[in-house]
Amino acid sequence: MRILAIESSCDESATAVLDAAGGLLAHEIFSQIELHRVFGGVVPELASRDHVRRLLPLVRSILAKANTSPEDLSGVAYTAGPGLIGALLTGASLARSLAYAWGVPALGVHHLEGHLLAPLLESEPPPFPHVALLVSGGHTMLIEVHRIGSYRLLGETRDDAAGEAFDKTAKLLGLPYPGGPALARLADHGKPGVFTFPRPMLDRPGLEFSFSGLKTAVLHALRGREMTDTLRADVAHGVQLSIVETLITKALRALEETGLDTLVVSGGVSANRSLRTRLAEAARHQGRRVYYPRIEFCTDNAAMIAVAGLARLKAGQHDGLAIQARARWPLESLQQPPTPT
Numbered sequence: 001m002r003i004l005a006i007e008s009s010c011d012e013s014a015t016a017v018l019d020a021a022g023g024l025l026a027h028e029i030f031s032q033i034e035l036h037r038v039f040g041g042v043v044p045e046l047a048s049r050d051h052v053r054r055l056l057p058l059v060r061s062i063l064a065k066a067n068t069s070p071e072d073l074s075g076v077a078y079t080a081g082p083g084l085i086g087a088l089l090t091g092a093s094l095a096r097s098l099a100y101a102w103g104v105p106a107l108g109v110h111h112l113e114g115h116l117l118a119p120l121l122e123s124e125p126p127p128f129p130h131v132a133l134l135v136s137g138g139h140t141m142l143i144e145v146h147r148i149g150s151y152r153l154l155g156e157t158r159d160d161a162a163g164e165a166f167d168k169t170a171k172l173l174g175l176p177y178p179g180g181p182a183l184a185r186l187a188d189h190g191k192p193g194v195f196t197f198p199r200p201m202l203d204r205p206g207l208e209f210s211f212s213g214l215k216t217a218v219l220h221a222l223r224g225r226e227m228t229d230t231l232r233a234d235v236a237h238g239v240q241l242s243i244v245e246t247l248i249t250k251a252l253r254a255l256e257e258t259g260l261d262t263l264v265v266s267g268g269v270s271a272n273r274s275l276r277t278r279l280a281e282a283a284r285h286q287g288r289r290v291y292y293p294r295i296e297f298c299t300d301n302a303a304m305i306a307v308a309g310l311a312r313l314k315a316g317q318h319d320g321l322a323i324q325a326r327a328r329w330p331l332e333s334l335q336q337p338p339t340p341t
C-alpha cells in the first residue's frame with residue numbers, strides 16, 4: 001500500500017508519499033510565511049489562493065521524487081479539517097479529484113490526528129497507550145491516546161494556544177511573524193529571573209490551560225521602559241519559561257492522573273528547545289519516557305497526514321465522493337478505525 005498525502009489547512013502547502021513497507025518515500029513543504037509576514041499574521045484568502053498555485057506542482061514533484069506513478073497509489077489522503085475553510089477546500093478538492101481520476105479511495109484526515117501520529121514516523125515510535133501534549137498555533141491539549149483512532153480529551157486551553165501565546169508576546173516585543181521561533185532564539189540571550197510571569201492555572205487542580213493573561217503581563221512589564229535588546233531578551237526568557245513550565249507541570253500531572261508513563265509531545269511548540277530540555281530532565285527524574293516528531297514534522301507537513309491516512313486505509317476506511325472540509329471538527333468525534341480484516 002502506498003499513499004499520496006496533501007496538507008493545506010493553514011499557511012503550508014505540503015505533499016508526501018508514504019509506503020506501508022518502504023516508509024516515507026518523499027515529502028515537501030512550501031511555507032507561505034513570506035507572503036503573510038507583511039500583514040503580521042495569516043490572511044486566509046491569500047493562503048487559499050497560494051495553495052491553488054502551489055499544490056498541483058507539489059503533487060507532480062513529490063511523485064517524481066518518490067519515483068511513484070499514479071498506478072502505484074492505493075489512496076489519496078488530505079487534511080479535511082480543522083483549519084481555514086478556504087485553504088482546506090483547495091487541498092480537499094484537488095485530492096478528491098485526483099482520487100476519482102485515478103480510481104483510488106480518498107481519505108479526509110483530521111489535522112490534529114496527523115500531529116498526534118507524526119512521531120510514528122521515527123525509528124523508535126512511541127508505544128500505546130500514551131498521553132499526548134499537543135501544542136500548536138491553534139491548540140493546546142492533553143489527550144489520552146489509547147490507540148490510533150481512539151482519543152480522550154483530558155484538558156485544553158480556555159483561550160490562547162501555547163503557540164499563539166509565543167506569537168502574540170513576540171509581536172509585543174517587535175519580532176516578525178511567526179514570532180514563536182524568534183522569541184525562543186531571543187530567550188537564549190535573556191537573563192533568568194529578571195522577569196517572572198504568571199503560570200496560569202497551575203495553582204488549581206485539573207488539566208486545563210489559559211495563556212491569554214500573558215500578553216497583558218508582558219505589556220505591563222514593557223510599559224514605560226525603553227525597548228533595549230537586553231530588555232527584550234530578558235522578557236523573552238521570562239515568557240518562554242512561564243509557558244514551558246506550565247506545559248510540563250500539566251503534562252506530568254496528566255501522566256499521574258492516567259497512570260500512564262509515556263508522553264508524546266507534538267505540534268509546532270514541540271520544536272521548542274527549552275521545552276525539550278526541561279521536559280527530558282523532569283521525565284527522567286520520574287522514570288518516564290518522552291517522544292517527539294523530528295523537528296521538521298513538529299509544524300504542519302503532509303507526512304503526518306499520510307501516516308493517519310494510511311492507518312485508516314489499512315483499516316478499510318475511506319470517504320465517499322463528497323469533498324470533505326470542516327473548519328471545526330472535534331477530535332473526539334473521530335471514529336476509531338475498525339480492525340483490518
Ligand SMILES: Nc1ncnc2c1ncn2[C@@H]1O[C@H](COP(=O)(O)OP(=O)(O)OP(=O)(O)O)[C@@H](O)[C@H]1O
Binds near residue numbers: 082180271272
Ligand atoms: N521553537 C519554537 N518555540 C516556540 N514556538 C514555536 C517554535 N517553533 C514553532 N513554534 C510555534 O508553533 C506554531 C505553529 O505550529 P503548527 O504549524 O503546528 O500550528 P498550526 O498548524 O498553525 O496550528 P494547528 O495545528 O493547531 O491548526 C506557531 O505558533 C509557532 O510560533
Ligand SMILES: [Mg+2]
Binds near residue numbers: 299300
Ligand atoms: Mg498544525
